[in-house]
Amino acid sequence: PASHCKVLSLLLCLAAPSAALTPGKVIVVGSHNQDLITSGARIPRPGETVLHDTFSQAFGGKGANQAVQAALLGAETHFVGKVGDDAYGAAALQNLRDRGVIIDNVRTTKTAPTGVAFVAVGAEDETNSIVVVPGANFELAPDDVDASVFEGAGVLLCQLEIPPETTLRALELAEAAGCVSVLNTAPVPPGGVDDALLRAASIVCPNE
8 A cells, every 4th residue: 555655665764874865775574475366256154165256376475575565665675584495486586586675585495385375355345364374484493584684774674474483583683783673463473462572673563
């Protein structure tokens, strides 16, 4: 949404190394998913099968979405994440490159597939239902977040589609490097958001 772009644009200005209102260096530590999307009149009820009209695929994941948007707004954007050694992973890396995202810190694993999200959209009642299989995202470990990537950075963006200990590691490294950190608390874990994450973030940005 346009409002989200305006907020992100202001945050990117915080990343600038000078007072000029130009984007600087942004770090995004988070998820990448392949979205598999169906659309029809309505989504199925539990135990029900319905026919949908369209099927499409898209690149997604809260982390990758943030990284692409930051890069399109002109920031030097570094994405820290993990994908599977599969066709979805290869396509994800190419898409990030094509959008101007620096992927030196994206790792590939052979022990889990690239994350996927199954999205069912009901057009008539404007509802949706999403099932996410994290796959490689949940293999992104604290040690995968290298402190050196924060050199010269002004802003860190995080979400909760990767292990919380990895997000905490990123937030702590950002604080040590003098970065402004923004934590999107979605998706909220079943037990709630750990207080340590909330205390470590400069800005907490919950979804509706």
